[in-house]
Amino acid sequence: MAGYFSIFLVLLTLGSGLIWLIDHFMYAPKRQQRIALAQNAAGGELDEETAALIAPEPSITETAKSIFPMIAAITIFRSFIFEPFQIPSGSMMPTLLVGDFILVQKYSYGIKDPIWRSQLVDVDEPERGDIVVFKYPLDERVDYIKRTIGLPGDKIVYRNKHLYIQPKCAEGETQQGDLLCNEYNKIDMEILNSDEFKQGSMNLVRLEENLSTLNHNILINPQAPEMKGRYYQQPGTRSDEWVVPADHYFMMGDNRDNSQDSRFWGFVPKENLVGKAVFIWMSFEFENGPDDFLPGWVPTGVRFERLGNIQ
Template sequence: MANFYAMLLTIVTIVFGLIWLFDAQVLKPKRQQRIADEEKRLQQELTEEDGQRIAPQSGIAEFAQSVFPILFVILLLRSFVYEPFRIPSASMMPTLLEGDFILVEKFSYSLRDPIWRSELLEIDRPERGEVAVFKFPPDPQYDYIKRVVGLPGDRIIYRNKTLYIQPACDAAGNDCPAPRVIERTLVRSDAIYFNKSTPLEQYDEYLGETKHSTLVDPTLGGSDRFYFKQQGTARDEWIVPEGQYFVMGDNRDNSEDSRFWGFVPEENLVGRAVFIWMSFEMDRSASSWLPQWVPTGIRWERLGGVE
């Protein structure tokens, strides 16, 4: 579904472009010749209005000529510069809330064609702690957004709601540091964010150069029995393969992420989330006469960069 709109925009742009090109290269010279012949017959120069009356441009060609430049610019911006996304779930709370609309920087990692997503130019690779959008590996028609936790070669451990990382080291393992606990500080455990009726604990976590907030449900037991099992590792440990990444949601007990389905290949990366450009409150009561998708307000204080 995520790629459907890119494909539709590309096809529509190409169709209108071909109509405009055919009109400019084939039909327009014929119209000009017809006007020239009429001017020769009348022995006078015709006004633009008279020329349009004698040899009018078709409505579809006129529409294509007007619309194609706009569609072409939108296609370029959406494919290679910035693309808007809507946050549909609570998996990235409190960093991103349901109803946030974000801009994703498409050129952060590479430039890819909008249909087949073949890499045209490699630019950079994700850094630990960045919030990235990617094609969901089990079903690439969907876009997912999570935080990059593990880089290629890293050993990731998530045990008793605590994150450990052993950065990639040489193959011989002579200089490998021990897995280290990712530093975090309890900010609050009162009723700001909930999992249904359960208040969630909010932490400040320090992942690489990035400080961000995470949520933990203190009443929810471990879900490691559902974790993705990588051969040769413990149930709650993973070694990130070359060319792939390990991602997690900031709402740690309410996120379907790499712990459950595995790693994100480089070719699935879409871009880096950089800015919240709109945030709607979506807490309409079931008794409201308005549809549930109609916002109840705007969270102006949330507009700004994504950390």
């Protein structure tokens, strides 16, 4: 849907701008000539109402001229600067909750054209720990949001609900941040609480995970079995190990036992990146149940404390 809306905005911008240009160079001069002839016949200036009756401006031209500046500004802002997204699921809890409305910085990883998404300008690469919106590799009509765990060349292991990373290091490099080169680093986790979030009747454990670039919170369901049988099987590796190819990224949700991510469908190509999630600009609560008068999609409150930068 977001892709179709981008195409609609671009077509509306081009269409209204083209109508404005054609009128400006072809039809507006002819209208001015008719008004000038009428002024000469009348022997003086005509008021605006009379001039409009003699040489009326077509309604489609008037509409195009009025909407073009606004639509062009929206298209540029949304295509190249920031785009709003709504969080539809709990796969990024506790960092992002259902009902959060976020801004995604579109130029973080390069400037792309809004229709074909071909790279126009290279800007930067994702860093480990970035929360990224991207086109789902198995269906690029769908936008996903996950955290960047593995960079090109990294070796990733997810085993017994623990994350291990062997970073790709340059020649002669012995350490990358807090991660040691040439060995799997077990990512440190510290339990924060186990009574704040639930999945059905089961308590989820909230932990702080240290990716060496930043600390962030994750959720683990201790009672949920690991679904290794459903993991993406990369040729030449074990079922819970992956080597990130060049120009690809390994993404995971913060809600580790409730996230369909790179563990299950593989890697995200660089060209699928949409942008970096940077800000929560609104956060609604949705607590209406099946027995309530109002439908479930109607907000029941605003979580003002959640507004601000995303980490």
